[in-house]
Amino acid sequence: MTPVDEAKKLSEEEPMNKRPKSTKPESNISGGDKENDLRNAELKGEGVVISYGSEQAVKGVDIVFPSNKITAVIGPSGCGKSTLLRAFNRMNDFILGAKVEGSLMYKDMDLYDKNIDPVEVRLRIGMVFQKPNPFPKTIFKNIAWAPQINGYTGDIAELVETSLKRAALWNEVSDRLHDSALGLSGGQQQRLCIARSLAMKPEVLLMDEPCSALDPVSTSHIEDLMLELKEQYTIVIVTHNMQQAARVSDYTAFMDSGNLVEFDETSTIFTNPKEQRTEDYVSGRFG
Amino acid sequence: MSSSEHSSAPEFNSRLERRRAFSMIFKNCCAILSWLCIGVLGFLLVHIFSSGWEWISFDFIKNAPSRMPHKAGLFSALMGTIWIIVTTAAIAIPVGVSSALYLEEYAKKNRLNSFIEINISNLAGVPSIVYGILGLTLFVRFMKLGPSVLSGALTLSLLILPVIIIASREAIKAVPNSIRLSAFALGATRFQTVFHHVLPAAMPGIMTGVILALSRAIGETAPILMVGAVAYVSKAPHGIMDGFTALPIQIYNWAREAKVEFEGLAAGGIIVLLLALFMMNSVAILIRNKTQKAQS
Numbered sequence: 390m391t392p393v394d395e396a397k398k399l400s401e402e403e404p405m406n407k408r409p410k411s412t413k414p415e416s417n418i419s420g421g422d423k424e425n426d427l428r429n430a431e432l433k434g435e436g437v438v439i440s441y442g443s444e445q446a447v448k449g450v451d452i453v454f455p456s457n458k459i460t461a462v463i464g465p466s467g468c469g470k471s472t473l474l475r476a477f478n479r480m481n482d483f484i485l486g487a488k489v490e491g492s493l494m495y496k497d498m499d500l501y502d503k504n505i506d507p508v509e510v511r512l513r514i515g516m517v518f519q520k521p522n523p524f525p526k527t528i529f530k531n532i533a534w535a536p537q538i539n540g541y542t543g544d545i546a547e548l549v550e551t552s553l554k555r556a557a558l559w560n561e562v563s564d565r566l567h568d569s570a571l572g573l574s575g576g577q578q579q580r581l582c583i584a585r586s587l588a589m590k591p592e593v594l595l596m597d598e599p600c601s602a603l604d605p606v607s608t609s610h611i612e613d614l615m616l617e618l619k620e621q622y623t624i625v626i627v628t629h630n631m632q633q634a635a636r637v638s639d640y641t642a643f644m645d646s647g648n649l650v651e652f653d654e655t656s657t658i659f660t661n662p663k664e665q666r667t668e669d670y671v672s673g674r675f676g
Numbered sequence: 677m678s679s680s681e682h683s684s685a686p687e688f689n690s691r692l693e694r695r696r697a698f699s700m701i702f703k704n705c706c707a708i709l710s711w712l713c714i715g716v717l718g719f720l721l722v723h724i725f726s727s728g729w730e731w732i733s734f735d736f737i738k739n740a741p742s743r744m745p746h747k748a749g750l751f752s753a754l755m756g757t758i759w760i761i762v763t764t765a766a767i768a769i770p771v772g773v774s775s776a777l778y779l780e781e782y783a784k785k786n787r788l789n790s791f792i793e794i795n796i797s798n799l800a801g802v803p804s805i806v807y808g809i810l811g812l813t814l815f816v817r818f819m820k821l822g823p824s825v826l827s828g829a830l831t832l833s834l835l836i837l838p839v840i841i842i843a844s845r846e847a848i849k850a851v852p853n854s855i856r857l858s859a860f861a862l863g864a865t866r867f868q869t870v871f872h873h874v875l876p877a878a879m880p881g882i883m884t885g886v887i888l889a890l891s892r893a894i895g896e897t898a899p900i901l902m903v904g905a906v907a908y909v910s911k912a913p914h915g916i917m918d919g920f921t922a923l924p925i926q927i928y929n930w931a932r933e934a935k936v937e938f939e940g941l942a943a944g945g946i947i948v949l950l951l952a953l954f955m956m957n958s959v960a961i962l963i964r965n966k967t968q969k970a971q972s
Contacts, residue, residue, distance in 0.1 A: 478861065480857065480860070480861060483856070483857065483860065485785065508863050508864070508865055509863075511860065511861055511862070511863045512863035515861065515862070516861040518854065518857065518858065518861070520854060522852075522854035522855065522857070522858045523858075524855060524858070524859075524873060525855075525877060534862070534872065535859075535862035535863060535864065538863075538864060538868050538872070539863055582858070585858075585862065586861070586862070589862055589863060
């Protein structure tokens with residue numbers, strides 16, 4: 390059963406019948422954590438098919454990303470996980486010949502509705518890329534630029550400072566805010582890119598292998614950061630690093646050749662997966 | 677082979693000495709050829725300066741052309757050239773950069789656009805006299821602009837547009853896509869992405885193209901002769917609708933005079949032309965370095 394079906398079924402069923410052991414009949418949300426999470430998820434994809442020309446990279450995926458949780462998407466290279474991730478903030482628009490079908494929803498916003506401005510989608514759903522990609526400008530301008538072009542009315546210097554603090558970078562750069570961002574190390578650049586995304590106060594943060602170019606120290610910085618951020622954000626992270634998925638995520642989706650093979654709580658995926666392919670992958674027998 | 681004795685694996689015959697010798701020969705060939713070019717250029721400069729330097733004076737700059745060599749100057753031609761180049765730059769740079777931006781950032785990759793692309797490259801190879809004829813027909817006669825600075829500048833703009841477009845497109849193409857993507861991911865529109873990030877990053881490359889193009893335009897004779905620049909204009913133009921002459925035309929006219937003194941005048945004119953070119957390029961290079969620094 391796909392998570393979408395599961396979520397649907399859960400919300401259709403009477404909460405009271407569903408879980409006899411529930412002792413809170415006054416609450417609508419009476420199921421276990423997992424059921425709650427799936428039911429309340431705000432970022433959803435149904436029947437998502439993404440093709441490049443005649444080639445299908447994602448072949449009909451139903452998935453939900455629970456709110457205020459970290460969901461890891463794992464799978465072998467070329468399984469379509471980055472493509473799927475990018476579809477959720479319309480970044481596939483920039484790939485020639487890419488076509489997205491199916492329903493992708495955030496709250497009640499149809500991300501691919503003709504009347505929806507992709508800019509609005511990206512304002513609510515931020516993204517951090519695989520390679521740190523700061524602008525060739527100062528550290529300050531890297532963060533201040535997007536809020537400024539979007540008419541930020543608050544104190545911009547303050548916003549830069551809080552964003553850098555939240556990305557755990559402030560202490561390292563506070564004395565050189567007006568130096569070029571290209572002078573930072575790879576790990577610092579990536580945290581700057583995260584700070585840059587945070588400054589726009591998105592509701593969802595999509596992270597496409599954010600640590601693949603980083604050393605273990607920077608990686609652990611960013612993982613700590615993610616754990617902190619999930620209080621306020623829904624985070625989806627694509628990763629090749631199985632330990633990372635196990636360490637930081639609450640849910641894990643395993644994809645293989647364009648299909649969603651299994652979606653479950655991370656602990657289940659890593660200890661007791663239902664599918665043989667998942668088990669083979671997480672135990673390192675293939676992929 | 678002696679080198680293979682040091683090689684750890686017997687399957688390799690690395691022939692290091694031979695390769696080293698080849699590298700050496702190649703390096704020397706390159707050095708000889710480039711010094712050859714520099715030598716020719718040096719010879720030219722020495723020749724021009726030795727015959728023209730004595731003619732350079734304040735009077736030479738400020739006098740109008742004259743039949744008497746010692747009274748002759750190139751004020752009107754120098755001013756004509758400045759008018760022409762400034763107007764050409766004002767027309768060709770915005771049009772060229774906009775076209776490059778459109779083709780790279782906005783246009784869909786379809787057949788029509790690849791057709792346009794190929795033809796821009798072809799246009800860069802069209803002889804300048806053809807542009808002159810076009811300018812005469814289109815600007816001077818059809819649009820009735822007359823033999824004016826504007827006609828000349830429009831014609832020269834057409835001539836250098838392909839170069840500016842090609843160079844600008846290459847510069848825009850070289851801007852890493854990750855910059856565009858990160859701007860878009862932060863909620864920027866395409867206009868904001870292009871004007872705040874792509875264009876500044878491409879500016880050094882664009883300026884290089886502009887320098888090359890304007891350097892070509894400043895020395896062009898045929899097209900502006902066609903649109904009606906004449907040799908004996910004694911007054912400098914006061915506006916873009918005035919008649920004009922230009923340094924290359926003045927030089928050409930002096931060079932074909934019978935009196936031997938005019939040969940020296942022609943060389944003096946060349947020196948002034950080279951200095952004007954040098955000053956123009958210095959300004960452009962200054963701008964380029966400034967934008968380059970802002971990008972690092």
